[in-house]
Amino acid sequence: MFRRPVVGVMGFGSYDESEQESAGDNDIEESDALNVHENDHDGEIGVTGDASNDELLDQLSEMKDD
Numbered sequence: 001m002f003r004r005p006v007v008g009v010m011g012f013g014s015y016d017e018s019e020q021e022s023a024g025d026n027d028i029e030e031s032d033a034l035n036v037h038e039n040d041h042d043g044e045i046g047v048t049g050d051a052s053n054d055e056l057l058d059q060l061s062e063m064k065d066d
Helices: 017-026 053-065
Strands: none
Touching: none
């Protein structure tokens, strides 16, 4: 004999009112927010050295081989 499974269905828009009331408790304080611009820097970077580009590339190749 074949039996059909019993499936419960909840309608759209059904919710527990207590969940809706507690949703307002999750407010984030502005002081807790992440400041993504905290470490921004404006300026220039300069590199000085005596080695030529070819010498630096040779050193890099040696480092990669190790």
